[in-house]
Amino acid sequence: MIELLSGWLKQIVILVMIAAFIDLLLPNNAMERYVKLVMGLLIILAILSPIFQLLREDLDLSRLAFNEQGTDGEKMTSLSTIRQQSKGIQQTQDRLIQKEAEERLAETVKKEVEKEFAVKVDWAQVKTRSDNEKGTAEVAGINLTVQPETKEEQQGSTSTVEEVAPVIIDGSQSTGEESRSERRSSRQADWAKRITRFLQDSFALSANQIEVKVLEGDQGR
Template sequence: MIEALGEIVRNVAIIVLLTSFMEMLLPNSSLQRFIKVIVGLFIMVTILNPILTFLKQDMVISSWQFNLPSKEEMDTVLAQGQEVIDFQQHQIIGEYQARLEQQMEAMVKLIPDINTVKCQISVEPVDKIGGIGKINTADFWITLRDDIHTDFLVEPVKPIIIDGKNSNASVSTVIEEKQLEIKEKITGVIANYFNVDKNFIKITIN
């Protein structure tokens, strides 16, 4: 507003100077009075035109909203807005991650022989409209049921004694196979339901 008023005052000063010089050019005749009147009207028009425009602008409230803040103020407001957006995005991603972890844990728990599941994922924000985030990695820490070993060891294979040495290799192989099977199940479920690359799913069985 001050800038607009300053501009009007500057223009008025220039116009008055201009017309003063013009009056010096007028011929000394009976026509001088006529010309002076018209030059006076010209001054009035040139002064009133910007004032009228200025007053008309006042009536529109929205025009003030766009005119008032200077560039620096607008930049500050925009920066604050960006901070709020970033904070909200961070909160949303955190909430999304927590819920996905809960869902994954619940789904993995449905697989037989699993006792406890702890899941941790990392989510990368996406710029796509409507998108929240893309799952980068999924880590699982699993404990199997205590009775799992006895379940599939109901009929243990009798140890074969070779060269007088007692070997327990068959039991450990079976357990490893069972763990591998569980890992494959978990990987399949998570990869299919949550569209995660199988290579980024890491499972640790305790």
């Protein structure tokens, strides 16, 4: 701003000096009035030049902006690619966040299940489903593989099984084998049902979203 002003003032001062020199340089007085008129016009032009410049620069600016929009299409495509890249990065980040959340949820589920039931969780997997419109995520499903702990829970289960056992042992050996497997499967189903219910209560999920696989202690080893 101050440079603009100083340049303007310098221009005016130098023009006035030039006018004075030219007045001195003139041969006679007859032409003096004409030259004075012209020099006065020049000085007025110099005084008005900032406004002039402002107007002209305004026009230039708009034209320049238009040109850039018109000719530099590459910049626009690069902008769109930048946007695409940012979208991709955003998606990657979302996926990473989702994965992290799934892992933590799985850890939590594992802990909770191990605390609540006397089972050993082999592996837990939590699937989440993110809602892009709302920007929220919810648990879509839980996969759980548990293994009953062999000591007291085995006893507890065998006690329940032994209650049932007399009812079942009626048939031949083969049926006994079958019933044992049935017993096992029923025990597994019982475990699965209980864990499923627990998870259903604690995570507010429907039953078909939870898949619990119970391994028999012998089978796991």
